[in-house]
Amino acid sequence: METRKTTCPFCLNGCTSAVVFDGYQYRMEYPSEAEVNRGRLCPRGNSASIVIDHPKRLAYPLLDGRAISWDEAANLVRGWRAAVRPEQVALVYSRGRGEDEVRRLFGLAREIGTKHVVCGHIEPENALGCRLEGTKDATLADVEFAKAMLLVGDVFNTSPVAVWRMLDARYADRKNRLVVIDSVRTRQSGFAHSFIQVRPGTEPLAMVALAALLDKNIKADLDKLATAAGVARGQLEAAAAMLAPAVPGFVGVAAHFGRVFHPLLHSLAGQLVAKAAGKPFVGFRETSLPPGGEDFTALRAALKAGEVRLLFWTGGMYPDSYAEVFPEAARAEYRVATSIFVPDPPVPGLVLPVTAELERAATASTYWGPASREPLAPPLSGSRDFGRVVELLGTAAEADLPARVEHKPAAVVEMAHKAAGLKRGGEGVLLLGEKKAIGLRGFYEPEDRLALNPTDAGSLGVDGDSFVRVTSPVGARDFGVLVSGQIPAGTATVGTNVHENRALFPLAVDEVSGMTTVAPVNVKIEKLASRVQAPSEHAPDRRGARYMLH
């Protein structure tokens, strides 16, 4: 039996994971000598063996949901490429693509002669890669020997394996302090000495207010920011005392799908408070992709205007979740996507099978520095390496990426004031995305429960045995109900690992930065007499009986 080790690709903590192939199946192994994780893995890390030999892996090209040969697919792509002008081609990269692969796409865009090379990873977490002037990155030692920690968002569910050092530091001395800022009372908040519960999406306002309390040079309207965030000023002052610059520690920020209105501000405000508190910063996220040559918002406009005829999308949620929420994609005459799983439901256009991240060597960037990634398993038969897929469009070598912009602290305060002045409202309940470390694509849980505040549950007339239909502007799904006091009144939360739930959140444009993102959305909730449930990921055949009543 052969054991293969690699750096886990499911978040940036850089855990070493391993699989053993016993000639019949892949099994996870936990190498205890790894410095970062000492053999520990979160549920996502434990999914590696499932991804490798999952029965839904895509092993042949699909054209409008029908299997075709690679030769037919190659001829189609070359024909489509020849049928459109260079500037009508758009290349989009998203989650799952490494930095080397993105450089290759930039080279290809230059060779083709198109400006449309776009980062399609529009989840708020990708904004955590943006930099504020003078921010210092945290090291493992900063976490291990921290005496004061500020966590924003659900860090525990974003990178669970990074948490053991935090908990060790928290319990090492009774004087050590953990401050948590979040809109939902998550499990992480149960470990906090000070939990600051803010209005949904207003975490950056509380962070800028905290930064202004820690550093007198930051001029911000404290009362305006605290009121907009729904926090008492005294609570912020108590937290500022815990995070005094003389105390070593770090600031960790996570930004989740469907929880953040202003992703860029969220990231920069976290870095501003870290700078004000004299602490290093770490942006907890699952993946980090460089910004594209063009913004995603501009791509949507170009698609709408009919300026893009050939759309090549690789990685991320398209074609699975974006098929509904990204209607502009349908405006492209020719659509080529890559996927490692069979899209369900089938999508129009061409879908090409590529090797999974776990099946290729790469240099991985982690919170704690670069790490090498070796393949855990040989590529799935029928799938192709990303480089060979790109060759269908052109043969260019890698090109340099655009330099990252460094933002100024004064601009962050200005953005926060602008965000504090925005009015929010709307009918129905505000649906928030919930980060759960329970695995990928619902491998371990179908995420078919909607968490509701007891007051809202009472007004809807539902309890833990009820079923409800949630209708958002872009879709609907039926859920069981979980009544929980942890959820703020007027809001509801759903897990966002499964595509069915992600597809409830429409694309939104951040009013502060102009970035396209996935923000909380107002939804309609109706009580159901019985439940119509989609079968789980592991149902023997999802296509035969898509829905069953029970």
Place this chain on the structure above:
Amino acid sequence: MAKRLVLRMDYCIGCRSCEAACQSRFKHEARVRYAEVTPDAYFPLSCRHCAEPLCMAACPFEVIRKDPDTGIVSRSSFHCVGCRSCVLACPFGVMDTYLLRSTSQKCNLCSDRAGGPRCAASCPTGALQYVEESELKEVKTGVGIAARSVHWRRP
């Protein structure tokens, strides 16, 4: 020397990695499950490998046995007929019947793995530990904190 699985409740973040590790080994028949006592108190449920196992006493076909050396209570899936006697007898409610195969499922502390149970090896925060019986008293489990108050506060 027998080893035991211990949970330090102060470190459990309810991430369900233990359940995921068990599921990935036993192909969606997790022997460890997740319990939520209050929104703040949660922990994995798994077989205690009792000194005098009631499941073993209840089994009509002597399929469940206790190893006198290691203390592991194990079940032979080949001989199990799925009568559910063990499921009903277990005072902790940690046994269940796997519907597709109609046999009961039973934690064997991953006796096929030299390094001990996968749930303990993969626990992200080190809340689950696999320790020698002689070291049991040295492990601070945090149970006292939980027992003092339902809505417990961590130290």
